Amino acid sequence: xxxxxxxxxxxxxxxxxxxxxxxxxxxxxxxxxxxxxxxxxxxxxxxxxxxxxxxxxxxxxxxxxxxxxxxxxxxxxxxxxxxxxxxxxxxxxxxxxxxxxxxxxxxxxxxxxxxxxxxxxxxxxxxxxxxxxxxxxxxxxxxxxxxxxxxxxxxxxxxxxxxxxxxxxxxxxxxxxxxxxxxxxxxxxxxxxxxxxxxxxxxxxxxxxxxxxxxxxxxxxxxxxxxxxxxxxxxxxxxxxxxxxxxxxxxxxxxxxxxxxxxxxxxxxxxxxxxxxxxxxxxxxxxxxxxxxxxxxxxxxxxxxxxxxxxxxxxxxxxxxxxxxxxxxxxxxxxxxxxxxxxxxxxxxxxxxxxxxxxxxxxxxxxxxxxxxxxxxxxxxxxxxxxxxxxxxxxxxxxxxxxxxxxxxxxxxxxxxxxxxxxxxxxxxx
Amino acid sequence: xxxxxxxxxxxxxxxxxxxxxxxxxxxxxxxxxxxxxxxxxxxxxxxxxxxxxxxxxxxxxxxxxxxxxxxxxxxxxxxxxxxxxxxxxxxxxxxxxxxxxxxxxxxxxxxxxxxxxxxxxxxxxxxxxxxxxxxxxxxxxxxxxxxxxxxxxxxxxxxxxxxxxxxxxxxxxxxxxxxxxxxxxxxxxxxxxxxxxxxxxxxxxxxxxxxxxxxxxxxxxxxxxxxxxxxxxxxxxxxxxxxxxxxxxxxxxxxxxxxxxxxxxxxxxxxxxxxxxxxxxxxxxxxxxxxxxxxxxxxxxxxxxxxxxxxxxxxxxxxxxxxxxxxxxxxxxxxxxxxxxxxxxxxxxxxxxxxxxxxxxxxxxxxxx
Numbered sequence: 001x002x003x004x005x006x007x008x009x010x011x012x013x014x015x016x017x018x019x020x021x022x023x024x025x026x027x028x029x030x031x032x033x034x035x036x037x038x039x040x041x042x043x044x045x046x047x048x049x050x051x052x053x054x055x056x057x058x059x060x061x062x063x064x065x066x067x068x069x070x071x072x073x074x075x076x077x078x079x080x081x082x083x084x085x086x087x088x089x090x091x092x093x094x095x096x097x098x099x100x101x102x103x104x105x106x107x108x109x110x111x112x113x114x115x116x117x118x119x120x121x122x123x124x125x126x127x128x129x130x131x132x133x134x135x136x137x138x139x140x141x142x143x144x145x146x147x148x149x150x151x152x153x154x155x156x157x158x159x160x161x162x163x164x165x166x167x168x169x170x171x172x173x174x175x176x177x178x179x180x181x182x183x184x185x186x187x188x189x190x191x192x193x194x195x196x197x198x199x200x201x202x203x204x205x206x207x208x209x210x211x212x213x214x215x216x217x218x219x220x221x222x223x224x225x226x227x228x229x230x231x232x233x234x235x236x237x238x239x240x241x242x243x244x245x246x247x248x249x250x251x252x253x254x255x256x257x258x259x260x261x262x263x264x265x266x267x268x269x270x271x272x273x274x275x276x277x278x279x280x281x282x283x284x285x286x287x288x289x290x291x292x293x294x295x296x297x298x299x300x301x302x303x304x305x306x307x308x309x310x311x312x313x314x315x316x317x318x319x320x321x322x323x324x325x326x327x328x329x330x331x332x333x334x335x336x337x338x339x340x341x342x343x344x345x346x347x348x349x350x351x352x353x354x355x356x357x358x359x360x361x362x363x364x365x366x367x368x369x370x371x372x373x374x375x376x377x378x379x380x381x382x383x384x385x386x387x388x389x390x391x392x393x394x395x396x397x398x399x400x401x402x403x404x405x406x407x408x409x410x411x412x413x414x415x416x417x418x419x420x421x422x423x424x425x426x427x428x429x430x
Numbered sequence: 431x432x433x434x435x436x437x438x439x440x441x442x443x444x445x446x447x448x449x450x451x452x453x454x455x456x457x458x459x460x461x462x463x464x465x466x467x468x469x470x471x472x473x474x475x476x477x478x479x480x481x482x483x484x485x486x487x488x489x490x491x492x493x494x495x496x497x498x499x500x501x502x503x504x505x506x507x508x509x510x511x512x513x514x515x516x517x518x519x520x521x522x523x524x525x526x527x528x529x530x531x532x533x534x535x536x537x538x539x540x541x542x543x544x545x546x547x548x549x550x551x552x553x554x555x556x557x558x559x560x561x562x563x564x565x566x567x568x569x570x571x572x573x574x575x576x577x578x579x580x581x582x583x584x585x586x587x588x589x590x591x592x593x594x595x596x597x598x599x600x601x602x603x604x605x606x607x608x609x610x611x612x613x614x615x616x617x618x619x620x621x622x623x624x625x626x627x628x629x630x631x632x633x634x635x636x637x638x639x640x641x642x643x644x645x646x647x648x649x650x651x652x653x654x655x656x657x658x659x660x661x662x663x664x665x666x667x668x669x670x671x672x673x674x675x676x677x678x679x680x681x682x683x684x685x686x687x688x689x690x691x692x693x694x695x696x697x698x699x700x701x702x703x704x705x706x707x708x709x710x711x712x713x714x715x716x717x718x719x720x721x722x723x724x725x726x727x728x729x730x731x732x733x734x735x736x737x738x739x740x741x742x743x744x745x746x747x748x749x750x751x752x753x754x755x756x757x758x759x760x761x762x763x764x765x766x767x768x769x770x771x772x773x774x775x776x777x778x779x780x781x782x783x784x785x786x787x788x789x790x791x792x793x794x795x796x797x798x799x
Contacts, residue, residue, distance in 0.1 A: 003686040011679035018675040023668035028675050035682060090697040099691055120700070130692030145692055240705030247705060302700060332705075364706040368713075369732070375779050376717060378786045382725035383713035384706075385732035392735070 001043055002132055007139045011035050042135030047081035049131035049144035052104075056126070056150045061296075064157040067096075068116040070150060072129065076104040083134040083141055087114045093124040093152065102131065118154035121249065122300050126150040155295045156249070160257040160414030167261050167418045174426050190219045224266035226430040227284075227325035228421075229317055229353075230255045234301050235275035235308030237332030242362045243410050248303045250360045251330035254414040256294060258328060261418050263290045265425065267326075272316055273301045275308045283320060310342045314349055326354045326430055328417065333359040333407055335390040343397070354429055355403040358417050361391075363409045461509045461533060461615055463487040463644045468621035474632050475644065477623070483637045487644045494645040495521040503528045505639045509646040510534040510615050519543060523605075529638055531610045533618075534579050544609045546584025550596040554580050556616065558626050563590035565601055567634030571627035579613035599635070610635055722782045723775035730771055733789040737771075740793075760795050767792075 014031030022030065053075040062068035072087055086099040096115040104110055118124055129148050134141035192208050195215035208216040232238070232255055238248035259269045271294050273280035280297040308331070317327055327349060331342075349355055368384035371377050395405045404424070408416040424430055457464050463475030463485055475485045488494070491514070497504045506527040514522075519542040522530075532539055540547050556577025561568035568574075568590040580596035583589035587602035591614065598613035616622055618632045636642065716725050734752070738745060741755050749772050756771075757764040770789065776782040 002689045003682060005686055008679065008683040008686045011675075011682040015672060015675040015679050019668070019672045023671045025671065028671050028678070031675055032678055035678070084691060086691045088692050088695050090695050092697060092699075127695045128692055132691055143689070143691070239701065240703050240707070242705045246700075305701060360705075362705045364704070365709060368706065368709065372783075372786050372790060375783060376713070378729075378783055379717040379725055380710065380713040381786065382728040383709050383716055386712070386724075386728040387709045389728065389731050389735065 039140035046135035047079035051078040061153040233331035239303035358406040505529040571631035576614040
């Protein structure tokens with residue numbers, strides 16, 4: 001049972017009635033009785049919200065920050081239903097519309113559109129559809145709810161895709177399309193071509209030159225079909241917020257850019273998100289399927305407040321990589337964690353694969369270290385300096401052990417990681 | 431599933447209200463036998479009950495003019511405050527109490543119940559005093575902490591605890607009953623009952639009979655009952671009906687506005703932890719424990735790192751080489767540079783501030799030579 005403003009007005013008129021015409025108990029009783037009877041009759045005449053038939057169609061997934069459209073089909077087999085309909089979603093689903101007005105005569109159908117702009121990554125489930133049906137007199141009505149399940153998956157936004165064209169251009173430079181003259185580790189024979197003045201004489205293929213009669217060069221191109229394993233640490237080190245998003249989200253962004261780039265470079269990319277257990281696992285998808293599968297797998301990964309078990313990470317990676325591969329580990333550079341948990345177990349990985357450890361640096365630390373106006377800030381600067389020195393120390397240890405460390409602020413981490421990949425590829429270290 | 435908790439809550443609230451009504455004290459305020467405030471007299475009432483006195487607290491004039499209960503020897507204690515008119519006092523006087531105790535009475539009460547006793551304008555400061563009279567109760571009690579209003583006694587009355595002219599405890603016998611006038615009401619409150627012989631005086635003075643009616647006069651005591659007949663009522667009776675109709679209208683409006691369009695949607699929210707939190711926490715720890723040495727060494731190391739980078743000094747270079755290089759580049763005094771970069775930890779906060787500032791300036795210089 002719901003009442004409307006009209007019922008309130010009727011009761012208010014009743015006050016005037018009692019004051020002016022019938023200042024007695026019977027006057028009060030009359031007003032109460034009239035209001036109750038009118039509301040009751042109106043409620044009984046209102047169409048039943050529960051008899052409505054509801055179904056949904058529309059978007060299932062949307063990139064974070066973009067708009068999803070979900071449609072609600074309402075069919076009315078019963079009496080006319082007039083009133084309001086609220087399509088309730090969790091707050092972070094970002095419903096844009098106010099409750100819908102509904103006027104549905106017997107036997108008709110309506111299509112109501114709900115626009116969603118999710119504010120957080122992950123699955124958002126429709127909660128309940130509540131219909132308020134007001135009676136023909138407009139004094140009272142009925143209200144009822146329906147469960148109409150629907151899920152909209154908010155995918156990682158992949159904001160760093162703006163860096164992709166420039167990196168692809170650099171990739172083309174060192175890819176087979178511009179042949180290399182220098183043979184190096186990690187290159188394979190591409191083709192022979194005629195010598196042009198200016199070419200490196202060391203690349204001349206003397207045997208072919210002798211056969212043909214004119215000077216011929218060998219060209220090389222970087223190896224293809226290497227394996228790249230991207231490992232995202234979804235433990236507590238990724239939970240800390242840098243800027244307005246957790247480290248994990250920045251790491252995903254960087255992972256997606258790297259995956260897109262490596263796929264275009266002809267490498268096979270796989271993904272692992274892991275803390276104390278595996279949270280997302282994509283093994284060598286088809287090239288055209290890399291981004292969709294990664295984005296889907298990462299959509300529901302949240303940072304868990306547990307310490308990442310690097311033994312699990314190492315064993316998982318070793319299990320799925322046969323040949324020498326590039327392993328990119330996106331984690332935090334917490335000195336204690338790196339020294340106590342990662343370094344003791346990373347040996348096998350370092351021996352068999354190329355390791356890149358990428359971490360999102362916090363610009364707040366730089367700011368903290370730079371402001372030194374009063375005593376509190378000086379202590380803050382000292383603490384920030386200590387943190388930075390510790391990170392540098394750990395970076396040095398990791399570098400000595402043979403890993404490549406990328407430690408950049410959130411807006412730089414994705415392109416920096418892509419550049420590191422290109423540099424490794426260029427150097428033929430894959 | 432939502433109804434059951436509501437039902438339980440309702441029952442609990444109703445029970446609580448019932449218990450409160452059932453156990454509510456019949457009196458309250460200063461000198462009330464139910465009040466445990468410093469100015470109350472719960473202690474005295476309990477003491478009297480322990481000595482076999484049946485204490486009945488009341489705020490109703492009807493109880494004071496109509497002595498009920500067993501026996502014909504009854505005591506009426508009339509508390510301070512309140513305002514009764516002469517007619518009410520006369521009704522009390524005619525009620526047939528055998529013993530009346532007036533606590534800090536006003537002029538009207540004295541005129542009717544204790545003729546000859548007058549309210550003196552002097553006020554006695556609160557201190558221990560000797561009885562100075564033959565009143566058995568006072569003699570037994572001995573020294574008592576008294577203070578407050580004083581009264582002048584007529585000849586023939588027993589007057590105790592005074593300054594020689596006016597007294598705070600006066601007993602006189604008029605019209606076949608004993609009337610005690612007590613000016614020092616504070617002596618019998620919870621706060622002071624334990625001092626000196628206060629309790630003994632109170633027991634001997636008040637606990638004479640087994641039946642004690644403890645009446646606290648109220649301000650509106652006179653004339654509410656017969657107000658209806660006297661003049662036009664302050665509030666016209668129609669207003670009551672309008673108020674009921676208004677209450678109903680408010681209820682309807684509340685139901686209209688209060689009903690939500692479906693329940694609030696719950697959501698599991700992520701934990702928000704800022705990555706810099708541990709660093710900021712450590713800064714506060716430094717500050718609290720005044721770890722100037724640690725702070726200074728962090729700042730120095732950081733500055734050295736920047737100098738190494740800026741001047742291309744090898745990481746493992748020894749201090750004198752670093753100082754020599756930096757001194758040559760910046761033109762600073764090598765001794766002071768050495769003190770700045772490798773000196774002792776600062777001795778106080780201002781030294782730390784100075785060190786931080788100097789290191790900052792040095793690294794800035796390096797960046798913009």
